[in-house]
Amino acid sequence: AQSVTQLDSQVPVFEEAPVELRCNYSSSVSVYLFWYVQYPNQGLQLLLKYLSGSTLVKGINGFEAEFNKSQTSFHLRKPSVHISDTAEYFCAVSPRGSQGNLIFGKGTKLSVKP
């Protein structure tokens, strides 16, 4: 079985400051890793994904994440946030060989203040 833990339920940050949203996972099999973003009253949108290769993955809107296999982590980072980054961010895993099913963490609400 797989599980995903997002260590912070809420992260307040000032505009133009750096941010890191933490994600750890547990799985008995290899997994693919994802970050999705949900803006208020909208569906989820893919930010980035790790399938294989380089452990540093760049996504949309200036976000990046690094896969650390030994620590089973996939933390999301942005060097300078904007007000428009205010949203809820979900980390998810999908077991290799599955039908693409996603197992989500509980989400982290990022609030960017002016």
Add this chain to the structure above:
Amino acid sequence: NAGVTQTPKFRILKIGQSMTLQCTQDMNHNYMYWYRQDPGMGLKLIYYSVGAGITDKGEVPNGYNVSRSTTEDFPLRLELAAPSQTSVYFCASSYDRVSHEQFFGPGTRLTVL
């Protein structure tokens, strides 16, 4: 492309009533999924389909049914609605399990009173 569309956007049901949540995608995706999102709990998979005529249970299927008669449509049926089914429901689709990018609809907010 409209992407993934869901209807209705909002619905209030009484306990014991039934309804169907509609989901349609116009991207010719083979894989479709239904999730529910409860506050502070992330999303949980209800049912999924890997193609027309093929469906399978996810993590929380009890109280729901699905069908997939066409590639485009993947309706979710609630029979005998219960307060525990109050949630936001999201439909998603994916071209295949290799690309692993799921495209989500805008959601249906359901309240059961």
